[in-house]
Amino acid sequence: MTPQSEPQSGRLGGFCRLYSVLLYAYPRDFRLQYGAAMQQVFRDRCRDLARTASPMGNLRFAIHLTADWLATTVREQAAAFWSAGRKPVCRGFVTEWAVALGMYLFVTTTLVQAFVIPTGSMEGTLRVGDHMLVDRVTYAQPWPLGARLLPYREIARGDIVAFLYPEDIRRTYVKRVIGLPGDRIQMDNRQVIRNGHRLTEPYTQHIGAYPDPYRDNFPVAPEANTTPRGREMLEHHVLNGEVVVPPDMLFMLGDNRENSLDSRYWGFVPRSYVVGKPLFVYWSYDAPTNDLTEWTLGHVLDVAGHFFTKTRWERTFLVPRSQAAQEGGGS
């Protein structure tokens, strides 16, 4: 291919390089004959999309392209396998599938991870049974070279973050970041006061639960439901009736504020336990919490029988947004 001199050639060039790598999943003969032309077509399409600049259009194109790639690599590999079936082709078949498998493993271990929302603590924003993809890159601890290449970002207040549950790291939880290191947090009648400012949080949901002095006026009136980590926080990190977030820790709360077990009960989340940023819901299925944490035979049968009726289609490709709370005056 001849090099392009385009105004937006930086990002376009990146996508084209990515696509040229994806082409390696096709059989060698097919790639040699049509690879260059396919790259041309890909670039033309990207340029047309860049002209319209619609985020939904881009997402649709990405999904469509992935589906096209998956389907046609399988088809062309099968065609190459059956048409010749002789040894040299066979070897190419194996190496090319090894490349495809390697890329799949790379993507699923370092770039994204799939997980499911098991509980209703973020209800209002995320629902029980939302299956999501988590972007593992954005909040990763940057390494010197990667910081220039990848879109790293520091965690900010109001971000929705997936993390390992500190009391049992086999589980992944999702909650909203309320306090960063150094922040002073307290609650007064269900309202968060951060560093002396009352927060107006439009994303929260207050479902009329019975009043609970600890939950609503954290951290006064210590109560029994806290875990050992929670008690450690109350003993060592409370100053003048406020919790002070220590270095390299985060204070997380659920959006369904009165029905959420969160940092109020089990303490801070270490920064290194952060898994990533929830990207979008790829499948939302109406099922109880128990079925979502473990795949049982009953759940498999349930999905097989009710896939179309119990899937919440309107939630597919829903993107949760991080949202900053408005800080009111001092109190």
Add this chain to the structure above:
Amino acid sequence: MTRPQAPRELLPLTPPVFHILLALADEERHGYGIMQDVARQTGGALQLGPGTLYGCLKRMLAAGLVEESDERPDPALDDERRRYYRMTALGKRAVRAEAQRLTSAVMAAKTKLAGGII
């Protein structure tokens, strides 16, 4: 490699093959030109991905439905050289036969459904 066959043996054509042939009915086009024309024909319903497009072209070349024309730049896009494709006589007969087949299918549907179902 394959000898010319009766177009009837090639039917039914898959939707991508049918629309690619239609795209080449009026003039020869390069890959992206075919893609755009297919999207126009179908009102955007059929967007061919690069893999689908060239997989189909490969099979259509082997079946003798299309042939490669020369390689030349498209002045509307940029100065890069592109491979153009044109329809063969067999391709023309096949797309006509497929259109005929689809017409009779639509007619059959109309007579069946005219009885008050829709």
